[in-house]
């Protein structure tokens with residue numbers, strides 16, 4: 001934001017130095033969290049699946065192992081340009097070579113409409129770097145977990161769910177997955193099976209905002225959460241998806257007595273969100 005530039009602040013993650021520089025980082029170190037260095041990888045597309053309307057699952061084999069915290073993302077170079085786009089890893093960190101990405105088509109989008117949904121094929125090479133991001137599962141927190149995902153915002157949440165259920169941690173988790181209609185929801189069977197296999201550990205609430213279908217909750221994720229939870233006190237929440245949905249979820253959670261320190265968010269913003277200037281500053285930590 002302009003006022004932050006005036007204060008001499010900069011987003012080093014997307015700046016290009018013109019000469020040698022010394023960077024002094026004021027980095028929060030959280031107990032129990034391992035920070036994994038960013039590295040460059042070459043990936044090969046192993047599978048492409050149309051898993052929901054305008055939604056693709058890409059399986060990509062990397063040329064080396066990647067270490068990351070569940071919830072983090074990669075930057076993918078768009079071929080023929082100097083542009084990168086960010087996509088969250090949906091696989092758990094235990095899958096070190098094979099990554100899963102969920103990509104939603106954006107009409108007129110450079111990477112999605114112009115490449116991933118147009119001419120990307122199995123066997124293509126991808127240039128990726130990572131891991132990035134501060135949206136990841138906080139293992140040290142023992143409170144019950146609310147996971148709220150809109151659209152492909154499911155990707156980092158799926159990574160978290162698989163990681164937690166495979167490990168020592170004992171947190172109870174509830175996943176609210178939202179979409180307009182049933183054709184836009186994906187991985188429903190995957191999460192229903194997990195719910196059956198792990199009663200008491202994992203609850204699943206698929207929510208449809210524009211359709212009534214047996215076996216699905218009706219309403220926005222925030223409506224369903226509002227109906228089900230009298231209070232969210234003593235929980236921790238992870239929210240991911242389009243910025244308006246994330247904002248609405250945070251309002252609902254705070255109205256249910258959850259404090260900002262208990263809410264972790266990832267906004268899947270794109271170039272139009274950046275251009276409209278409606279974003280919170282990325283310099284804010286949450």
Ligand SMILES: Cc1cc2nc3c(=O)[nH]c(=O)nc-3n(C[C@H](O)[C@H](O)[C@H](O)COP(=O)(O)OP(=O)(O)OC[C@H]3O[C@@H](n4cnc5c(N)ncnc54)[C@H](O)[C@@H]3O)c2cc1C
Pocket residue numbers: 073085086087088089101102103104105106107108109110111112113114133152153155156266267268269270271272273275276
């Ligand atoms: C941390 C993070 C993680 C993400 N993870 C995922 C993920 O796992 N899955 C996923 O599907 N998405 C994810 N995203 C979103 C993703 O990075 C891309 O923004 C999205 O795929 C759209 O990219 P695109 O190049 O196709 O569209 P863009 O080129 O960004 O265009 C998007 C829209 O904006 C319009 N537009 C372009 N430039 C301008 C301009 N200057 N002014 C006004 N309008 C403009 C375009 O016409 C189009 O309609 C994530 C975003 C972030 C920030």
